[in-house]
Every structure is written in C-alpha cells, then in structure tokens.
Amino acid sequence: MPRYFTQDHEWIDVEGDTGTVGITDYAQSQLGDITFVELPAEGSTVAKGDSVSVVDSVKAASDVYTPVSGTVSDTNAALADEPELVNSDAELGGWLFRITLSDPAELAGLMDRAAYDAFVAEL
Amino acid sequence: MSDDVFPDDVSADDDAAEEVAIALLTLPLDAWHRARGGRMVEFAGYLMPVQYEGIIAEHQWTRENAGLFDVSHMGQLFVSGEDADAALEAVLPIDLATLKLGALRYSLLLDADGGILDDLIVSRWREGLFLVVNGATKWDDIAWLREQLPDAVTLNHLDERALLALQGPAAFAALDRLASGEHPLAALTFMRGGRFMLGGVEAWISRSGYTGEDGFEISVPAEAAVAVADLLCGAPEVKPIGLGARDSLRLEAGLPLYGHDLSPETDPVSADLAFAINKRRRAEGGFPGAERILGLLTSGAPRRRIGLSLEGRMAAREGAKVFAGDREVGIVTSGGFSPTLQRPIAMAYVDSDLAAEGTALSLEMRGKRLDARIVPMPFVPHRYHR
Numbered sequence: 284m285p286r287y288f289t290q291d292h293e294w295i296d297v298e299g300d301t302g303t304v305g306i307t308d309y310a311q312s313q314l315g316d317i318t319f320v321e322l323p324a325e326g327s328t329v330a331k332g333d334s335v336s337v338v339d340s341v342k343a344a345s346d347v348y349t350p351v352s353g354t355v356s357d358t359n360a361a362l363a364d365e366p367e368l369v370n371s372d373a374e375l376g377g378w379l380f381r382i383t384l385s386d387p388a389e390l391a392g393l394m395d396r397a398a399y400d401a402f403v404a405e406l
Numbered sequence: 407m408s409d410d411v412f413p414d415d416v417s418a419d420d421d422a423a424e425e426v427a428i429a430l431l432t433l434p435l436d437a438w439h440r441a442r443g444g445r446m447v448e449f450a451g452y453l454m455p456v457q458y459e460g461i462i463a464e465h466q467w468t469r470e471n472a473g474l475f476d477v478s479h480m481g482q483l484f485v486s487g488e489d490a491d492a493a494l495e496a497v498l499p500i501d502l503a504t505l506k507l508g509a510l511r512y513s514l515l516l517d518a519d520g521g522i523l524d525d526l527i528v529s530r531w532r533e534g535l536f537l538v539v540n541g542a543t544k545w546d547d548i549a550w551l552r553e554q555l556p557d558a559v560t561l562n563h564l565d566e567r568a569l570l571a572l573q574g575p576a577a578f579a580a581l582d583r584l585a586s587g588e589h590p591l592a593a594l595t596f597m598r599g600g601r602f603m604l605g606g607v608e609a610w611i612s613r614s615g616y617t618g619e620d621g622f623e624i625s626v627p628a629e630a631a632v633a634v635a636d637l638l639c640g641a642p643e644v645k646p647i648g649l650g651a652r653d654s655l656r657l658e659a660g661l662p663l664y665g666h667d668l669s670p671e672t673d674p675v676s677a678d679l680a681f682a683i684n685k686r687r688r689a690e691g692g693f694p695g696a697e698r699i700l701g702l703l704t705s706g707a708p709r710r711r712i713g714l715s716l717e718g719r720m721a722a723r724e725g726a727k728v729f730a731g732d733r734e735v736g737i738v739t740s741g742g743f744s745p746t747l748q749r750p751i752a753m754a755y756v757d758s759d760l761a762a763e764g765t766a767l768s769l770e771m772r773g774k775r776l777d778a779r780i781v782p783m784p785f786v787p788h789r790y791h792r
Contacts, residue, residue: 315650316462318743318750319719321772337772339721341461341743342650344772366719 287350287390288399294374295350295382297390302351305378306338306369309403314340317369322358323380329355331389336379338369347379351389357381433478434568434631442646450541452479454649461650465745468617468655469786472574473647474638481544482564482625485555486534493559494535497551498528499674499693501684505530510597510612514674514682515539515547520695520702521670522677523550525662529599529612536610538569538623540664568631573621573655575789576643581622584637585611596620596790605637613791616652618659618784620791657751658744660713660783666724667711667739667753675702676755678711709736710761713783714752714769716776719743721750722769728754729768729775735760738769746786752778 286296292310295302311317319339329335329349336347358380362368369377384390394402431452439446444455454476457464467473485494491502500513507530515523524543529536539547544563551561572581582591587602591611594600599612607630615621626634638644653663662668662677673695674680680703687693691700716722721743728736736756744751756767763782768775 315457316460319721321720339719339743341465341654341745342456344721344723 285390286396287393288396288402289348289350289393290402291348293347293350294399295390295393297384297387300384300387301356302353302382302384303378304347304350304380304382306347306373307399307403308373311370311373311377314338314345315370316341317366320359320362320366320369320379322362323349323355325355325358327355328385329353329382331386339366349382350393351382351384351386353382353385355380356383433476434628435476435478435635438632438635439476439646444646444648447649449649450479452541454479455646457648457650458646461648461654462745464645464647464651465654467645468574468619468647468651469746470575471645472572472576472580472621472641472643473617473651474635474644475571475573475647475652476568476635477541477571477623478568478628478631479541480569481537481539481541481547482567482569483537483539483544483548483551484531484534484562484564485537485551485559486562487559489556490534490559493555494528495687496692497554497694499683499687499696499699500528501686502528502530502535503686504684507532508598508600510599510614512679512682514679515550516674516694516699517670518694520673520698522664522668522672522674522679523547523670525664525668525679525682527614529610531610536625542665564625566628567625568628568634570624570626570631570635570638571615571617571621572624572638572644573615573617573619573647574643575620577619577621578791580638580641580643581611583641585609587611594622596792604634607634609634616659616661617655618661618786618788618790619655620789654742654745657740657742657753658746658784658786659788660753660785662711662753663740672711672755673702673707674699676707676709676711706758708758709755710758711739711753711755712761712780713785714738714741714754714767714778715747715781715785716750716752716769716778718776719750720771720774720776722752722771722776722778726752726754727770728756728778729770730760730765735767741769744785750776751785753783756780 321337323335334346594613726738741752
C-alpha cells in the first residue's frame with residue numbers, strides 16, 4: 284500500500300480509491316502534547332489543500348489540510364477519548380480520517396517517504 | 407498541517423535559522439538550555455526554551471516536585487537616590503511607606519489614562535528599590551521611568567544579572583540544602599526576600615513566582631547563571647521547565663500575563679487588580695491615571711476579567727469572542743488546556759452585568775460555539791507559603 288506525504292506534514296495511505304490520512308511523527312513531535320482533535324464531518328466533500336481538521340496542543344491549534352480531494356468516509360473515533368494517540372502513534376493508530384479520492388491523479392504531486400525524510404532533514 | 411505552535415522555532419541550524427538567530431538576543435543560559443534538549447523559540451526578543459521533554463510532563467513535574475525556569479529575559483531594575491520612594495510613588499499606585507525591608511509587592515505601571523503599561527514587582531533592598539518588569543516591555547519601561555523620575559533618582563538596569571525561578575512544592579527542600587544567608591531560608595514567607603549565598607555565588611532570593619506554587623525567584627550575576635542552574639538541577643527534585651509550562655501554570659493560577667490579559671487598553675479595575683492600588687493611594691491619589699481609576703473604583707468598570715471553565719476538550723484561544731445568547735459580551739485573552747483539571751480553561755473580559763460566577767456563556771472558536779461557565783480564579787488553588 285503506497286504512502287505519500289505533503290510538505291504540510293500529512294501522510295496518506297492509498298488502497299484502491301480510499302485514502303487514510305494522518306499527521307507525521309515529525310509533526311506531532313513539533314506540536315507537543317495533543318489535547319483535542321477536531322475531525323471532519325463524515326460525508327463532507329473536500330478539496331485538496333482545504334483545512335479539514337484541527338489538532339489542538341497545550342499551546343495552540345494547528346490546521347490539518349487534506350492531501351487530496353474527495354469525500355470523507357470515516358473518522359478515527361478513538362481520538363475523542365484518546366487524542367494523545369496522535370502523539371504516541373501518529374503514523375498508524377493516530378490516523379485522523381479516511382477519504383474516497385475523487386482525483387487520484389493528485390497523488391502524483393505528493394512525496395514518497397524518502398523525499399519527505401529529505402524534506403524534513405532540511406527543516 | 408500548519409505548524410503555528412512554534413512559528414519562530416529556530417533551533418534547527420540551517421542558514422535561514424541562523425539569519426533569524428543573529429537578530430535575536432541570547433541569554434546567559436542559552437547553551438545550557440540547548441544541551442538539555444530545550445526547544446528554543448523567539449520570545450520577547452530573546453531565544454528561550456519553550457519545552458524540554460513536553461509541556462504537560464513539565465507542568466505536572468512543577469505541580470508535584472520543583473521546576474527551574476529561566477526568566478532572565480525579564481528586566482531587573484534598581485531605583486536609588488534621594489527621595490527615591492516619593493519619586494516612585496509618583497509613577498506607581500503603590501504605598502512604599504508600608505513596604506518593609508526585604509518585602510515584595512505587586513504593582514502596575516500606568517499611563518495618564520490609567521491604562522496598564524506593565525505589571526511588576528517592587529522589593530525593598532537596603533540601598534533602594536529593586537523592580538522586576540516584563541521582558542517584552544522592559545525597554546519601554548526604562549524609557550518611561552527615565553522620563554518620569556527626577557534627576558536626583560538613579561535608575562540602573564541590572565542587565566548583568568540573570569533571573570531564575572524555582573517553583574513547586576519541593577522547591578524549599580531543594581533550595582534549603584544549597585542556600586545560606588543573612589537568615590535561614592525558612593524565614594522567608596511569600597513575598598519576602600533576602601541575600602543569600604548559593605554555591606559560592608551571591609544571590610537575591612525571594613519567595614515568589616508566577617505558577618501559584620510555593621517557590622523562589624533567584625537573581626544572580628549572569629556569569630554565575632550556568633553554575634547556579636547546574637547546582638539547582640543537581641537536586642533530585644528539580645528539572646528545567648520551559649515557557650510552555652510556565653504559561654499553562656500561570657493560567658491555572660489565574661495570573662494575568664502582560665501583552666495578553668493586560669495592555670494599555672485595560673485598567674486595574676477591569677483587570678481585577680484593584681488590590682494593586684494601595685489603600686493610602688486610593689485616599690490621596692497622585693499617581694498616573696488616578697482620576698479615572700478612582701472613578702472606576704467607585705462606579706465599577708464596564709468590563710471585568712473573569713475565569714471560564716469550558717465544556718468538551720476544544721480550547722478557546724486568545725481573541726475568541728464571548729457571547730451570551732446572540733449578544734457579544736466579551737473577548738478571551740488567554741486560553742488553553744489545563745493539565746491539572748484535564749479540561750480547557752480561559753481568561754476573558756466580559757461586560758460587568760454578566761461577570762457573576764456561574765454565568766453560562768459561549769465562546770466562538772473556528773465557527774463553533776463552545777459552552778463555558780464563569781468560575782472563580784485561581785482555577786487551581788494557590789499554595790503559597792504565607
């Protein structure tokens with residue numbers, strides 16, 4: 284299952300026309316203790332680059348932008364009680380939402396793991 | 407995602423970061439913080455550690471043990487000379503006649519309309535009056551004071567000194583093993599200070615701070631700051647704590663932060679700081695803004711600074727509008743998640759007719775309305791050693 288990354292520190296796993304989106308481990312380490320995650324409404328239609336979710340840390344709130352366009356099909360219910368999952372397991376159990384891609388060609392503009400790691404190393 | 411938490415994070419050493427770093431000032435403990443994993447951010451024109459291991463862990467450590475905070479960005483000023491008391495009373499609403507040797511008192515720098523230019527602590531030393539002012543405002547404060555004080559009074563900026571705060575229930579035990587002075591450390595109660603030796607270094611130590619916990623503030627020569635920080639962090643009760651936890655701790659303690667909860671647009675009565683207008687000064691006046699402030703003390707202020715406890719987990723941040731039904735009644739000036747209470751809390755200014763405890767209000771955050779209720783401050787009880 285291919286995984287792609289954005290310059291805004293989101294990741295997306297793609298299987299068929301469904302993507303699972305989260306923030307990267309680097310992102311969570313920068314944000315610090317996460318206390319609340321505002322998730323998008325299931326069924327909402329979103330466009331690549333829209334702010335669809337907000338991650339609250341002790342200090343501040345940060346927007347999460349969807350890496351692709353599509354329809355939100357599912358959100359991670361576990362985050363309601365355990366927002367800290369985004370800290371402890373950002374790139375697996377701390378996923379944020381699933382999306383049905385409307386334009387898979389958008390994936391071509393994203394980075395692979397090697398490119399993202401190189402991007403972060405430059406920050 | 408947008409990383410607007412640490413927008414000025416310049417701890418990464420790439421070229422862009424170095425360019426920023428050149429424009430910023432560093433403090434005596436800069437390398438000390440970095441060596442301990444401090445994430446350095448811009449604050450009040452300086453690079454300072456926002457966190458080491460994490461804000462919540464550092465917050466809880468301070469509430470349960472003792473945290474060491476570098477507050478060397480704050481301005482340490484010294485006022486001396488003939489009639490220094492009278493000169494300072496012309497600038498501050500403080501009663502210096504009742505400020506005894508070694509005592510500290512909270513006061514306010516006010517403009518001619520009673521707007522708050524800064525909040526500060528005044529201590530009486532044998533040789534004069536020691537002032538600690540906020541870092542972001544210290545240059546303006548110095549300029550203002552130089553303008554206001556007569557020539558016979560000398561204002562020194564003690565910029566060759568560092569300032570540390572040791573805060574938490576174990577602060578006394580840790581410091582008592584290390585400090586010796588003109589009297590035992592135990593003789594200091596809240597808002598009292600004295601001269602001590604700390605690892606061979608002369609220090610002014612006061613029992614004070616901005617976390618709501620028992621604790622001390624320690625002024626030492628800048629060149630000794632590393633040795634003193636090492637000495638204090640050598641105690642098993644003590645860990646270094648960053649600005650992030652300093653902010654969440656002072657918010658829980660209900661303590662206003664200048665530049666957020668206090669500004670030239672706020673006055674002492676609205677800010678619930680009328681206690682800083684000392685009794686004799688209320689009767690006599692003669693301080694900047696006296697006319698307006700004494701009027702507000704009689705008639706009441708149109709708005710009040712209050713505390714809010716929020717439903718749910720989404721925090722309201724500075725700038726969030728406060729509503730009572732459809733009526734906009736105020737604005738949030740500080741807000742965040744309380745690690746101790748495990749819920750979001752906030753400070754806000756609201757219309758006085760809606761400032762009573764228990765009043766249900768809503769806060770607008772990102773297009774949503776968050777339910778909140780006015781609660782007494784401090785949110786977490788103070789544990790000062792009185």
